[in-house]
Amino acid sequence: MGLLTPHPEERHWIARARKGDPEAIAALYRHYADGIYRYLLYRVGDAELAEDLTADVFLKMIEDLPRYEERGLPFGAWLFRIARARLIDHWRRQHRRPTVALDDTETGPQLTREIPEDEIAISEMIERALRVLTEEQREVVVLRFLVGMSIEEVARAMGKSVGAVKALQHRALAALARYLERIR
Amino acid sequence: MDREMEIQTIELLERCLRRMEEGADLEMCLREFPEAAPLRPLLEAALWIRRGQEVSLPPRALQRMIRQGQIYAARAKARPIISSFIFRFRWAGALIFVLGLILAAIGVVGAAEASLPDEPLYPVKRAVESFFVTLMPPEERALWLAERRWEEFETAATQGRWLPVVAEESLRHLEEAARFKDKSPSPRSARLRALYERQGTILRQALRAAPLEFRAELARAQQEWVRLAQALSLSEGEVFPPPKEASPAVPEPTAEILRERARTPPGLEKQETPRLEHTPPGLEKQETPRLERTPPGLEKKETPPPRRSPPGQERQPTPRTPPGQQDGGKGSEQAPPKRR
Numbered sequence: 001m002g003l004l005t006p007h008p009e010e011r012h013w014i015a016r017a018r019k020g021d022p023e024a025i026a027a028l029y030r031h032y033a034d035g036i037y038r039y040l041l042y043r044v045g046d047a048e049l050a051e052d053l054t055a056d057v058f059l060k061m062i063e064d065l066p067r068y069e070e071r072g073l074p075f076g077a078w079l080f081r082i083a084r085a086r087l088i089d090h091w092r093r094q095h096r097r098p099t100v101a102l103d104d105t106e107t108g109p110q111l112t113r114e115i116p117e118d119e120i121a122i123s124e125m126i127e128r129a130l131r132v133l134t135e136e137q138r139e140v141v142v143l144r145f146l147v148g149m150s151i152e153e154v155a156r157a158m159g160k161s162v163g164a165v166k167a168l169q170h171r172a173l174a175a176l177a178r179y180l181e182r183i184r
Numbered sequence: 185m186d187r188e189m190e191i192q193t194i195e196l197l198e199r200c201l202r203r204m205e206e207g208a209d210l211e212m213c214l215r216e217f218p219e220a221a222p223l224r225p226l227l228e229a230a231l232w233i234r235r236g237q238e239v240s241l242p243p244r245a246l247q248r249m250i251r252q253g254q255i256y257a258a259r260a261k262a263r264p265i266i267s268s269f270i271f272r273f274r275w276a277g278a279l280i281f282v283l284g285l286i287l288a289a290i291g292v293v294g295a296a297e298a299s300l301p302d303e304p305l306y307p308v309k310r311a312v313e314s315f316f317v318t319l320m321p322p323e324e325r326a327l328w329l330a331e332r333r334w335e336e337f338e339t340a341a342t343q344g345r346w347l348p349v350v351a352e353e354s355l356r357h358l359e360e361a362a363r364f365k366d367k368s369p370s371p372r373s374a375r376l377r378a379l380y381e382r383q384g385t386i387l388r389q390a391l392r393a394a395p396l397e398f399r400a401e402l403a404r405a406q407q408e409w410v411r412l413a414q415a416l417s418l419s420e421g422e423v424f425p426p427p428k429e430a431s432p433a434v435p436e437p438t439a440e441i442l443r444e445r446a447r448t449p450p451g452l453e454k455q456e457t458p459r460l461e462h463t464p465p466g467l468e469k470q471e472t473p474r475l476e477r478t479p480p481g482l483e484k485k486e487t488p489p490p491r492r493s494p495p496g497q498e499r500q501p502t503p504r505t506p507p508g509q510q511d512g513g514k515g516s517e518q519a520p521p522k523r524r
Binding site: 037123167170177 | 252
């Protein structure tokens, strides 16, 4: 299930969560926490940090819930916006740039050795694969294939045209295919 | 051509990806789109990376987060009503604050309008005035300023405060205003004339009523007033049409009262500073110095010929009459020179 897929009960949960209903709050967490966590995990590459950031995102959600108004912006997209702002804030605070992007043709020494899939967790494996991508390609791949957004939603989230996102997606998958070819 | 091919490939890849999202497997998709065969490695990479969706938040971590969120929500709910009210209506509060500031500013400007030169709000009055002056036509500007300064001088005088500097400033503005010649008698020239006549009358009264320490400066202002008439005589018939009827140049009842007050013993001058009464509107015409009554040649004797006194002697030539010997004020008065 993608991050932006609304649950049929979602409106009801939001209305109750605004009043502080613990069950409605729990329902919102259960429905959206995985998507937000995955996005943050594959952007920061650190499970513990991703958990902390996810917790922050949901606390911010509770804080801002009284001001949330559904005006063409689905709740999931609103939540994702909070997550993205929190991530940028984290990078700024850490004075750290996201993982250095490598050129499509370039391979770092750590990528040349074969990594058996059964020896490392899936998340670590994917995290390594994502390192071959540029920053924009990585954002497209995470949003499209790991968070589960459509190409239009990715374009809106990144503030780019659909055509530009499709081109980025094509180059990203080509780079990943080369990477997989190399490690197999 | 290559570019077109690339665009077609990108579109084909997206079509296959959507098809696979809808449930088709890779082989099915390639059967549907045989031209997508070269894209197989890319589609395999997409399928491989999708395995990352299997990763989810550890159940314990999720439970901990939910508890944390519920506690946070409960605390937010328990927030005092007053603070949530302030939070909700913070924009209204900001608006009220801004409106309050605007009202306060209007109040200060209004209060400053009635202020006099030695009062704290007077700089505000001058600042506002300097703004309005920029909006006025040049011929109106100087006359308006002359009237305002004179009004201040008169108001202060009625309160027993003597501000000869303000009187001189008014005269300077009047002189500037008179440089703009009206082709025919107009409301502006009538205002010019009225102000000039009023200045003469009030200055005469002030010279008699003011304490001794102010008289030298007031006399100098009166000389300026006389000199102004000489300068304005060039525009006679335009700005100052000759008065039709004569009137006594001296004592009016008000001046008599003021003279009495001016006889206060020297030690008490400060506390009992004589106040200049406002001349009743009906009397203004009668009090106006009439040039026809001025004896020929008098102005040569009593008015210093140069426009300004030589430096260092500015205060000396001031005609000064002891309070008890004023003889109806005739001795200290200077009538404007007869106009051509």
